[in-house]
Amino acid sequence: MLDDVVQLERHKLADRNFVQCCRREFHEQGLLALDQFLTDRALQRICDSAARARDQAYFCQQQHTVYLLPPDPEFPAEHIRNRQVTSTKGCICDDQVERDSPLRQLYDAPVFRQFVQQVTGQTALYPYADRLSSINIHYAETGQELGWHFDNSSFAITLLIQAPNVGGRFEFVRDLRNGPMDPWNFSGVNAVLEGEVDPELVAIQPGTLLLFRGRNSMHRVSPNEGKATRMMAVLAYNHEPGIALSENARLTFYGRLE
Numbered sequence: 654m655l656d657d658v659v660q661l662e663r664h665k666l667a668d669r670n671f672v673q674c675c676r677r678e679f680h681e682q683g684l685l686a687l688d689q690f691l692t693d694r695a696l697q698r699i700c701d702s703a704a705r706a707r708d709q710a711y712f713c714q715q716q717h718t719v720y721l722l723p724p725d726p727e728f729p730a731e732h733i734r735n736r737q738v739t740s741t742k743g744c745i746c747d748d749q750v751e752r753d754s755p756l757r758q759l760y761d762a763p764v765f766r767q768f769v770q771q772v773t774g775q776t777a778l779y780p781y782a783d784r785l786s787s788i789n790i791h792y793a794e795t796g797q798e799l800g801w802h803f804d805n806s807s808f809a810i811t812l813l814i815q816a817p818n819v820g821g822r823f824e825f826v827r828d829l830r831n832g833p834m835d836p837w838n839f840s841g842v843n844a845v846l847e848g849e850v851d852p853e854l855v856a857i858q859p860g861t862l863l864l865f866r867g868r869n870s871m872h873r874v875s876p877n878e879g880k881a882t883r884m885m886a887v888l889a890y891n892h893e894p895g896i897a898l899s900e901n902a903r904l905t906f907y908g909r910l911e
């Protein structure tokens with residue numbers, strides 16, 4: 654039952670007014686944070702399993718541009734177009750998440766999928782065709798971070814499972830670029846990297862559901878400065894059926910294709 658997983662009294666996922674409210678918030682703010690989304694029991698179970706699976710996580714460190722594009726030789730290496738930032742994280746994939754995990758119950762629940770669809774304005778949502786990409790758990794240990802970037806996907810869904818003690822904050826600069834009209838905004842991006850802009854610090858607690866539009870809003874996870882591992886579940890859907898995550902992305906983030 655979904656009410657074993659979600660605090661449905663607090664978050665009425667099937668209620669029209671509730672959905673409208675969430676939709677407005679998501680579109681106005683670029684993100685929607687629902688605190689105390691998971692039940693305590695579900696959160697505890699997910700946290701225990703994630704801690705047990707930590708040893709199987711694939712850790713990788715990468716240099717990438719804010720735009721997640723290969724460097725463009727037309728620009729100098731230090732230009733904001735090509736500037737490299739660092740991301741380090743560990744990841745376990747969908748096939749390592751327990752079959753009966755509350756995360757999977759949530760991911761598969763039609764009422765949740767419909768809620769996400771309505772809030773984000775998607776016409777339909779499907780799981781990934783490969784066995785790795787739909788549900789992931791990310792780990793950030795001391796010193797690890799996710800560098801500033803714009804996502805490739807139009808929106809993302811995260812659930813904080815274990816908070817870091819110090820650092821490891823989710824920082825967000827809403828609508829910093831504007832898709833086809835202004836895909837670069839070099840001066841705006843530069844200002845963020847130079848620390849001249851105060852990003853929004855998004856307050857999230859273990860059990861918070863966060864939906865955000867990461868395609869045009871630059872975001873990062875600041876370095877984890879404490880001893881506790883930051884553990885974050887990420888739920889990913891596709892707007893078309895039968896699509897796998899690219900082989901390149903799977904090899905980079907998971908270290909394997911299947």
Ligand SMILES: O=C(O)CCC(=O)C(=O)O
Nearest residue numbers: 791804811823872874885
């Ligand atoms: O871990 C987070 O809070 C954000 C993750 C993220 O931005 C991403 O996976 O692209």
Ligand SMILES: [Fe+2]
Nearest residue numbers: 803804867872
């Ligand atoms: Fe992202």
